[in-house]
Amino acid sequence: MALSLISTGGTLMLGNIPYYVPATPFTTIYTSGFGRLQSVNGLAPVTVISITAADDSIGHLSSIIGDFAADDVWNTGFLHGLLVRRPAGIYRLNYSPGSITLSGSNQSSTIISIRANSSSTIPNGPYFLSANGALYQPLRLYSDFAGAFTQALISSSSEGSYSALPAALPGIESPTLGVPSRLYYTRTASQPLAGVRLGIKDIYDISGVKTSNGNRAFYGFYPPTTANSVPVQRLIDAGAIIIGKMKTSQFANGERATADWVDYHSPFNPRGDGYQDPSSSSSGPGAAAGSYPWLDLTLGSDTGGSIRGPSQVQGLFGNRPTHGLVELTGTMPLAPELDTAGFLCRDPTIWKAAGIALYADLPLYTDYPTAIQTINFPTSATTEASNLTLSFLSRLQAFLGSENPTPLNLTSAWAASKPTSAPPTLNALLNLTYPVLISKQQTRLVRDPFFAAYAAVYDGRKPFVDPSPLVRWAFGDTQPESAVAEAQANKTVFMDWFNANILVNDSRTCSQSLLLYASTPSPQYRNLYEGPPTVPFGFSTGRISVFAEVPDVVVPIGQAGYQSDITEHAEVLPVTVDILAARGCDGM
Secondary structure: OOOOOOOOOEEEEEOOEEEEEOOOOOEEOOOOOHHHOOOEOOEEEEEEEEOEOOEOOHHHHHHHHHHHOOOOOOOHHHHHEEEEEEOOOOOOOOOOOEEEOOOOOOOOEEEEEEEOOOOOOOOOEEEEEEOOOEEEOOEEEEEOOOOOEEEEEEEOOOOOOEEEOOOOOOOOOOOEEEEOOHHHOOOOOOOOOOOOEEEEEOOEOOOOOOOOOOOHHHHHHOOOOOOOOHHHHHHHHOOOEEEEEEOOOHHHOOOOOOOOOOOOOOOOEOOOOOOEOOOOOOHHHHHHHHHOOOOOEEEEEEOOOOOHHHHHHHOOEEEEOOOOOOOOOOEOOOOOOOOEEEEEEOOHHHHHHHHHHHOOOOOOOOOOOOEEEEEOOOOOOOOHHHHHHHHHHHHHHHHHOOOOOEEOOHHHHHHHHOOOOOOOOHHHHHOOHHHHHHHHHHHHHHHHHHHHHHHHHOOOOOOOOOHHHHHHHHHHHOOOOHHHHHHHHHHHHHHHHHHHHOOOEEOOOEEOEEEEEEEOOOOOEOOOOOOOOOOOOOOOHHHHHHHHOOOEEEEEEEEEEEEOOOOOOEEEEEEEEEEEOOOOOOOO
16 A cells, blocks of 8 residues: 655744644745745745835835734744835835844844745745745644633635644643634724634534534534535625634533533633633634634524623624524524524624624614613612623713713513413414524434434434533423414514604614613633533513514623632622624614
8 A cells, every 4th residue: 555644734933922824825936035035844934025116115115014912923033034026017126135133123134035926925024935935824823711712723734624733732631722813814894804713602503524513423424514504605705714613612602611511621711810700502612712812703593692702701893683584504503583693792893893794685774863762770780790890881872972871671561562362472483482492493303314314323322411511402302393483473472562652763773763772791710510401491681682583792891809719819700791683684
C-alpha cells in the first residue's frame, strides 16, 4: 500500500504569541529576496504592504504600519520582513530594497519589493513566507478558557466546507481557537460582515462538520453534514469568518449549570465571581461573547428565552427577532412555531450589520415612536440597579421626545379587552402552550427519528439523554396529539389580541409604541443544586415575544454590586433592559 502522508499545517511562536500556519498557502509569489530574511524551519515572518504610485515613501510605510498595532494577530515580529507590493507600471521604489528602521520601531526591517499582479490580490497584514514563495496567512491561537466551544473550525480545501482546527495550546480541557487577522478584510455593501469572527451554536449545520445538539450520542451517531444551515450560509455570504461551534444545553432545552449538564460541562459566565449560571440554551454563545474580546459575534437561537437569558446575565446585546424572519432549514428544531435565530454581541454596530445580513429585505426605519409602555419597572431609584434602569428610561424618553411612560398591567389589559370566548386569565389560556409545543414537536421531529435510527444500529438500545430533555419529552408523551393544535390555537389567540391592542403596527414608525421590561441582577450560583428539572408551565413577561411573534432585544445598561458567596467579596452583575416592538419592526 502506498504511503499517504498529508500535512495539516503546524504551530509556532512569534514574539511569545502562538500561531497556526495552514498547510495550504494563501498564494505563491516570485521573489529572490528570501535569503535576506530571518527564517526558522523554512518560514520567515513578513508583513505585506500595498502602496500606490502617489506615495511610496518610507514615511508612508511607517504610517500604514502604525495602524496595524490595533490588530491582535499582527505583532512587531512580522516587521523582520516587509513585502512591499508596488503598483503595476512602477518598477522602482523611492527607496532601495535592503534593511531600514521604520519610525517608531526598534528593530531593523528587510524590504523586498514585489510587483502587483492584476490577477491576484494580497491583502495587507501578517504572513509567513517560505523559500519557494509560498505565502501563508497565520491564525492567532487562543484558549477557550470559558469552555464555550465544542470544536474549533477552519475553512477546508473543499469549497464551502469546514474541518477541525488541528492545533492545540496547553490547558485543561480547553479547546484552542484560531482567528485570522482583521487586516485581511474590507467591509463592503455586499460583504458587511467581512472579517467578523463568528461563533455558531451547535444546533446549526456547518458543511463538513458534525452537529451535536449538545448530545454525545447524537454527535457520534450521525456523519458530518453536507450543507450549511440557511442562517449560517447567509452570514458566510456576508463575509463572516466561522471560528467554531459552541455549546448548547442539550437539544436546546433549558438546563441549569452543573446539575443538569451531564454530557458536556456548562460554559463559565465571566461576570461577577465567575461562578454564575450562564443561562441557556445559548450558553456557549453567551459565555464566549462575554469572555473573549477577539470574538466579534455569536449566532444563537431563542425559542423561549435562549438568547435573551444568556444576554441578560452576561451583559450583552441580544435579540429574539420577529418569528419567521429567516428560514431555519439545517437547524435542529425545538418547536418550529416558536424557534428563531438571533445574535449575542458586545458591539451594537456589528449587531445591526449582522441583523441586516441575516434577516434579508428587513425594512429599516429612521422615525421612531414616542409612546413607551413599561412592565414591572421600578418607580423609585432605591437600589443601584433601579437607578440605572430609571436613568436609561429617562434618556430614552429624551431621545424619542416621549411623555411619561405608561405602566402596562397585562393581566388587567387582557381582562378588559380579551376575546369573548377566551379564558379569563392569560395563565389559563397559555399555561400549557409552551410545554406542549416544545415537547410534542421535538419528540416528533428529533427524538423519535434519532431513537429509532440508534436502536436499529445498536440492537434496540437507547442513547443517553440529559435529565431536562427527558422530563419535557415525558410530559409530551402524556399529552394527546390534539394538544398541539389546541396550543397553536391558544398562541394565535394571544398573538392576535396582543398585536391589535398592545404593540400595534404603524405605517410611519412601524410600531406605535415600545414596551420595556427590566432584568434585575440576582446571583444564580452554578454550584447550588435546586432540585431536578421540571416542565416549564405558565406565562411570564419573557414569553410575550414568544407567543406574540414580536421582536425582543436585550440592551446592557450598566452593572450593580452584590456580595459574592464564592469570593466573599463585593462583585458586580450586569443590568439590562428588554425592548419590544410591534411584529416586523426589527429594523427600527
